[in-house]
Amino acid sequence: MLRPSERAPGLLVGDGVDLPEDAVLGGNVVIHDGSVLGARLRLGDNCVIGKPTTLSARSTAPGGDPGAASLGDGVAVGAGAVVLAGARIADACVLADQAHVRERVEIGPDTVVGRGASIENDVRIGTRVKLQTAAYITAWSVVEDDVFVAPGVLLTNDPTAGRGGAGRELRGATLRRACRVGGGAVLLPGIEVGEEAFVGAGAVVTKDVPPRALVMGVPARVVREIGEEELLG
Amino acid sequence: MLRPSERAPGLLVGDGVDLPEDAVLGGNVVIHDGSVLGARLRLGDNCVIGKPTTLSARSTAPGGDPGAASLGDGVAVGAGAVVLAGARIADACVLADQAHVRERVEIGPDTVVGRGASIENDVRIGTRVKLQTAAYITAWSVVEDDVFVAPGVLLTNDPTAGRGGAGRELRGATLRRACRVGGGAVLLPGIEVGEEAFVGAGAVVTKDVPPRALVMGVPARVVREIGEEELLG
Amino acid sequence: MLRPSERAPGLLVGDGVDLPEDAVLGGNVVIHDGSVLGARLRLGDNCVIGKPTTLSARSTAPGGDPGAASLGDGVAVGAGAVVLAGARIADACVLADQAHVRERVEIGPDTVVGRGASIENDVRIGTRVKLQTAAYITAWSVVEDDVFVAPGVLLTNDPTAGRGGAGRELRGATLRRACRVGGGAVLLPGIEVGEEAFVGAGAVVTKDVPPRALVMGVPARVVREIGEEELLG
Numbered sequence: 001m002l003r004p005s006e007r008a009p010g011l012l013v014g015d016g017v018d019l020p021e022d023a024v025l026g027g028n029v030v031i032h033d034g035s036v037l038g039a040r041l042r043l044g045d046n047c048v049i050g051k052p053t054t055l056s057a058r059s060t061a062p063g064g065d066p067g068a069a070s071l072g073d074g075v076a077v078g079a080g081a082v083v084l085a086g087a088r089i090a091d092a093c094v095l096a097d098q099a100h101v102r103e104r105v106e107i108g109p110d111t112v113v114g115r116g117a118s119i120e121n122d123v124r125i126g127t128r129v130k131l132q133t134a135a136y137i138t139a140w141s142v143v144e145d146d147v148f149v150a151p152g153v154l155l156t157n158d159p160t161a162g163r164g165g166a167g168r169e170l171r172g173a174t175l176r177r178a179c180r181v182g183g184g185a186v187l188l189p190g191i192e193v194g195e196e197a198f199v200g201a202g203a204v205v206t207k208d209v210p211p212r213a214l215v216m217g218v219p220a221r222v223v224r225e226i227g228e229e230e231l232l233g
Numbered sequence: 234m235l236r237p238s239e240r241a242p243g244l245l246v247g248d249g250v251d252l253p254e255d256a257v258l259g260g261n262v263v264i265h266d267g268s269v270l271g272a273r274l275r276l277g278d279n280c281v282i283g284k285p286t287t288l289s290a291r292s293t294a295p296g297g298d299p300g301a302a303s304l305g306d307g308v309a310v311g312a313g314a315v316v317l318a319g320a321r322i323a324d325a326c327v328l329a330d331q332a333h334v335r336e337r338v339e340i341g342p343d344t345v346v347g348r349g350a351s352i353e354n355d356v357r358i359g360t361r362v363k364l365q366t367a368a369y370i371t372a373w374s375v376v377e378d379d380v381f382v383a384p385g386v387l388l389t390n391d392p393t394a395g396r397g398g399a400g401r402e403l404r405g406a407t408l409r410r411a412c413r414v415g416g417g418a419v420l421l422p423g424i425e426v427g428e429e430a431f432v433g434a435g436a437v438v439t440k441d442v443p444p445r446a447l448v449m450g451v452p453a454r455v456v457r458e459i460g461e462e463e464l465l466g
Numbered sequence: 467m468l469r470p471s472e473r474a475p476g477l478l479v480g481d482g483v484d485l486p487e488d489a490v491l492g493g494n495v496v497i498h499d500g501s502v503l504g505a506r507l508r509l510g511d512n513c514v515i516g517k518p519t520t521l522s523a524r525s526t527a528p529g530g531d532p533g534a535a536s537l538g539d540g541v542a543v544g545a546g547a548v549v550l551a552g553a554r555i556a557d558a559c560v561l562a563d564q565a566h567v568r569e570r571v572e573i574g575p576d577t578v579v580g581r582g583a584s585i586e587n588d589v590r591i592g593t594r595v596k597l598q599t600a601a602y603i604t605a606w607s608v609v610e611d612d613v614f615v616a617p618g619v620l621l622t623n624d625p626t627a628g629r630g631g632a633g634r635e636l637r638g639a640t641l642r643r644a645c646r647v648g649g650g651a652v653l654l655p656g657i658e659v660g661e662e663a664f665v666g667a668g669a670v671v672t673k674d675v676p677p678r679a680l681v682m683g684v685p686a687r688v689v690r691e692i693g694e695e696e697l698l699g
Contacts, residue, residue, distance in 0.1 A: 002241075002260045003242060003261070003316065004242055004243075008468075009468045009469060009470055010261070010470075010476065010478060010480045010494070012242045012260040019351060025476040025495040025519070026468070026496070026514075027468045027494075027514075028243065028261055028279070028476070028478070028494055028496065028512070030259070030260040030262075030278045030279070042520060044520070045372060045496045045514045046261070046279050046313070046494070046496070046512050046514065046515065046546075046550075048259075048260075048277075048278045048312045048313070049275065049280065051259070051278060051330075054277070054309050054327070055313065056309075056327040057325075057341075058344045058345065058361075058363070059345075069418070074244055076520050076522075078520065078548075079514045079517055079562075080279075080313055080331075080512070080514070080546055080548060081280075081546045082313060082330050082331065082399055083309075088655060089436045092313065092523075093372060094522040095519070097548050097566055098313075098331065098548065098564065098566060100330055100331060100348055100349065100545075110523075110524075111554075112522045112524065112525075115566055115584055116349065116566065116582065117348060117583060120365050120366070130524070130628055132600060133583065133584050133586070134367070134600070134602060136367060136385055136569075138384065139298055148627050148628035148629070149298065150603055150622060150627055150628075151604065151620060151622065151625070152385075152602060152618075152620040152652075154382065154384060154385040154416050154417040155416075156383060156415070156416035156417075156421055156434050158383070160364055160463075161380070161381050161413040161415055162381035162383075162413060163463060163465065164412065169360075180627035180628060180629065181627075181628055182622070182624035183620050183621075183652055183654075184417075184418055184620040184622075184650075184652035184670075186385075186417035186434055186435040188416075188435075189279060190436050194355075198627060201622050201652055201654050202416075202652040202654075202670030202672065202684060204434065204435030204451075217684065217685075218435060218450065218451045218670075218684045219450075224609075230425045230626075230629060232629070234473045234596050235474075235492070236475060237475055237476075241567075243476065243494070245475045245493040245494070261476070261493075261494055263492070263493040263494065263511045263512070263513070279509045279512050279546070281492075281493075281495070281510075281512065281545045281546070282688040284492070284510065284511060284563075285681065286543050287508060287510070287542050287544065289542075289560040289561070289578045290558075290576075291576075291594075291596070292578075295574055313512075313546055314562075315511075315544075315545045315546060315564065317561050331546075331564065333563055333564060335584065336598060348581070350599065351581055351582060351599050353599070354488040367600070369599060369600060369617055369618055371617065382608065385618075387617060387649050387650040389616060389617065389648070390578045391616070391669055394614050394616055394646040394647075394648055394664065395596055395614035395616075395646060396696060396698070405609060417619075417650075419649055419650035419667055420648075421668075424583075437650075437667065437684075438578030451540035451683065451684045452683075456617070
């Protein structure tokens with residue numbers, strides 16, 4: 001149950017939360033029951049940590065208790081950001097203002113989730129990933145280390161567009177190590193983007209992208225191989 | 234006028250609000266004057282119900298008092314969601330976290346408005362509709378029963394792009410019963426998507442879509458008819 | 467340091483803030499240290515003014531103290547909107563609900579920033595500009611007077627998609643006087659859209675748009691010249 005705390009103005013803290021002394025808190029922060037908090041956190045104004053899930057009757061997300069939210073050492077959460085129960089955010093991540101992270105999302109260390117970006121349920125994200133403003137990571141996706149997802153990128157996972165019933169198979173995207181997806185690109189369900197590949201801005205990707213390929217257009221086609229000098233290695 | 238209430242931590246309630254005993258409230262909820270609230274509500278942290286309209290001097294939205302916001306029985310409103318005065322949300326709807334619903338929007342029962350989705354003024358939405366994350370429903374649109382709008386879909390209504398003056402005619406979209414619009418699709422002003430039609434992900438729709446047609450591409454073209462087995466019926 | 471204020475329910479005000487008597491305040495407003503506030507402000511529920519910057523270690527935004535946020539006379543800030551320290555908003559602007567404005571953004575008078583729109587750091591915006599719902603203005607862009615940016619427009623600035631290192635050159639968009647950008651259009655890095663030009667909805671703009679040209683498609687091509695009767699003049 002949420003109760004006012006004297007630690008910061010407008011702060012509400014749930015049961016079983018151990019709030020470290022060194023946390024830097026904005027105004028009106030809400031921390032729900034059982035949230036696990038690392039050292040040196042910065043929690044912005046009006047952010048919400050560990051919000052219990054509220055699924056619609058027709059949601060495709062698994063029910064059940066997703067466990068507590070956990071934030072590693074040095075995590076920064078922006079103003080108005082919402083982190084659901086069962087999300088696990090590793091050390092030194094930044095969740096920017098108004099970002100949204102759902103239940104059972106796992107995020108590796110040093111990853112940045114941009115302003116207003118959205119990560120749906122049951123997504124696994126690696127280390128040093130950068131998801132920029134308003135990027136949308138659909139449920140059941142895998143995003144490997146060092147991936148860059150530009151602003152407004154949209155991943156999809158439902159080939160039936162809602163027609164397959166509650167038990168339908170959803171196929172998230174797989175973004176392999178060090179690939180890059182340009183601004184506003186749209187990926188159809190189940191797409192894999194290969195290691196070090198680059199999807200151009202505004203592309204609509206309808207089939208898998210080979211490793212190290214540059215693809216562009218609607219539908220996206222391979223334009224060339226990424227040069228040695230551009231590889232992250 | 235908003236005043237603190239003892240019913241929940243950080244709760245602010247306006248004049249003339251009858252808050253049912255069985256409402257489940259997060260932290261820092263704001264309920265403005267006159268809001269009409271059904272039974273078994275769940276109102277998430279930092280959500281705002283019945284916010285008075287604040288139009289810019291150049292807004293195309295009608296002025297005047299839109300009346301109170303009303304939420305039917307069993308409605309769930311997510312964290313950080315904003316529902317304006319004059320929105321009417323029927324029973325058992327879910328407005329997800331950070332969603333936004335404007336004045337004079339009417340939403341039928343059992344409809345889901347996804348995380349960060351936005352419904353502009355004077356929109357009418359049916360029953361069992363699903364608007365997914367960050368979908369954008371432009372003003373003066375009509376969305377019939379059982380429509381599915383995927384993440385990041387963008388409807389537009391102004392062929393002049395702001396050039397027609399304050400009295401200009403805006404033409405929202407019409408999404409007929411059981412149609413589906415895929416992720417990131419863009420609809421030009423005044424488009425009608427027919428019953429059971431399917432707009433592919435990433436399409437740009439420049440003319441009306443016949444009933445039961447599958448359209449794809451930029452500009453969108455009819456690819457085939459939707460098979461019997463895919464119809465909602 | 468934020469402290470509760472008796473001026474409005476849930477209001478938190480930082481040090482060195484002179485809150486004018488005529489400000490109209492929603493619930494749970496947060497105003498950070500040193501914010502400079504004009505007359506006749508309207509600040510919506512849960513909005514945040516002057517939030518200090520929190521950059522990730524790999525951010526391309528300049529560090530250092532951006533100075534205080536300032537809001538001119540008659541500015542309206544919507545519910546859940548976030549204005550960072552060092553943003554300067556001129557008289558009579560409207561920042562709609564859930565909008566986001568970063569450090570060192572300068573916005574001229576009478577401009578509207580739509581619901582959920584995002585303006586990144588170091589952007590300069592003119593007078594009577596209209597940025598609609600969920601529009602995304604990338605860092606280092608210039609938007610001149612009387613520009614219209616439709617919902618969901620996406621500007622980009624990084625040709626390397628994150629690969630150029632922290633010191634890399636970012637090239638924002640330049641939107642010249644009275645140009646219009648249609649819904650969901652995507653602009654590649656460094657694009658200039660000429661005076662009175664019009665980018666069609668859903669276009670992907672890969673090269674500069676001449677003044678007064680209408681461009682459409684993917685990639686965008688010139689379709690015709692804008693007629694005299696459509697010019698703002």
